[in-house]
């Protein structure tokens with residue numbers, strides 16, 4: 001396992017689109033584990049997308065405190081409702097903003113073994129899934145947020 005450097009602020013890679021992963025192999029599994037370790041090494045990191053560590057592949061890890069979720073090629077296949085809550089990002093430390101997100105989502109993805117999975121998220125998990133999947137399309141929350149605050 002290895003800690004990876006988290007790209008921040010104006011780093012151009014944060015606004016690039018990530019490519020589909022074509023094979024879930026050992027290289028991908030090592031990267032996912034390194035992303036988890038990197039996320040856990042931060043203060044309040046709840047999620048991390050591969051572009052945030054400089055790799056333009058569609059990989060996301062999430063841990064809201066009840067277990068690590070590793071997603072390959074995640075895609076929102078259903079959403080419902082709306083929330084408008086504050087969020088932050090490991091790539092924009094000290095900045096918070098409110099973003100319109102669905103209240104519930106269903107995401108399809110591959111897991112680290114290459115099996116198709118679907119996961120449901122509501123509330124904070126839905127917000128996190130949307131935030132991380134946005135990263136894969138080069139969308140960062142500071143560009144879509146209202147009421148940005150610094151602290």
Ligand code: CO
Pocket residue numbers: 088089090091131132135
């Ligand atoms: Co983020």
